[in-house]
Amino acid sequence: MTFNRRTTLSLLTVLCSLFVTASAQADAYPSKPVTLLVPYPAGGLSDVIARTVNNTLSKNLGQTVIVDNLGGASGSIAAQKVLNAPADGQIIFQGSPNELILAPLAISAVKFKSEDFRLVQMIATAQIAFLARKDLPVNSVDEFLVYAKKEAQAGRPITYASVGPGSFYHLLGEHLSKVTNIPMTHVPYKGAAPANQDLMGSQVDIFLAPFGKAYEELQKQGKLKVLAMLNSERLESVKDYPAISESKSLKNFTFNIWTGYFVKKDTPEPVVQVIHKAITDSLSDPAVRSGLAANSQLVAKPLSLKAVDKAYVDGTAQFRAIAKSIDLQPQ
Structure with a gap:
């Protein structure tokens, strides 16, 4: 006891x-x-x-x-x-x-x-936007895929930006290349800010990136293009942009982070x-x-x-x- x-x-x-x-x-x-x-x-x-x-x-x-x-x-x-x-x-x-x-x-x-x-x-x-340089000769995701395939066949694979090797945006680019069977070249950056600078300067072709209102203003100014949002449907906050599900070739390419x-x-x-x-x-x-x-x-x-x-x-x-x-x- x-x-x-x-x-x-x-x-x-x-x-x-x-x-x-x-x-x-x-x-x-x-x-x-x-x-x-x-x-x-x-x-x-x-x-x-x-x-x-x-x-x-x-x-x-x-x-x-x-x-x-x-x-x-x-x-x-x-x-x-x-x-x-x-x-x-x-x-x-x-x-x-x-x-x-x-x-x-x-x-x-x-x-x-x-x-x-x-x-x-x-x-x-974050919603993910499908961004393209302003002078890329496409205005939709389906047009982009046709263009990207043509460029790859000519030995000029399109380039996609990311915030670094192994980042989600790198994986999205690789996954896009894989599901479309179109070769693409990865261009890594230290963050979204330098990637955006090169996108606006047409040093890189596309950037699958978290969408912010700044991109809306940049599109209005003609500094880049927002081809789609990687959403399954159009959301009210981004209703002016197509959902990726509206494309013919990438209906199921829906992601967020x-x-x-x-x-x-x-x-x-x-x-x-x-x-x-x-x-x-x-x-x-x-x-x-x-x-x-x-x-x-x-x-x-x-x-x-x-x-x-x-x-x-x-x-x-x-x-x-x-x-x-x-x-x-x-x-």
Whole structure:
């Protein structure tokens, strides 16, 4: 009985200590400004999303949230920076399957795994646009395929941009080439901003990219063409553009991609809970919702931490399957 009583008291002491420690961690975090790390250069859609959210997130965390842009290697350079830092929640990573699921499969120098990160909350889903240079002599996806086949037969395969080897947009280009049986040449960039510059400068032919309202303005100015959206139907926010399902040859070429906020896997649970609540509250803010919607982002439905964990596991399996379908090999 004495042993059992002592054991019980010891366990209670340990549990109380853990509870106090957890409470202290939650109360102390964040004690200084937090970095919102964006894995692409300033000027692209990822940067716009971060700057739409960061001020409201600052208010909800009670500390300044500073947007930091660090591009390169399909976003894996920024991802590695998170892993090199303490697991204390001071760096929140704005990521997607691009950087955390696909980059480790495509770049041999990347040593981290998807499982080294924890998704805290989804932010938004991006629609994918089929963009073309302004002087490409086509005005629809079906016309593009005819042109691309003719160019390939003449030894001039069309070029497609991506934000890096192994990125989702690289996979989309490879998949497009595979399903149409038309050779195409991949041209990787460090982010959407430099890819857009070369697209507008007619240095690259097409770019399958997350759609933002900036592209709408660029099309109106005659600087590029939006041939279609990779949607199964026309959505109200982009009703002026054909859905890919309206084409004759690529009816089932429908894709989108989500963005979420991540921390290092071993971040203490109380800190994760604080970040999760702050992000969840931010998603209900009218300014955040309207800002995301203005850039054609479909605002994510807030999920519990348990549901978020499952979504990340499922998403990892889904994107690994896409990579396997095109036999993606690390380079």
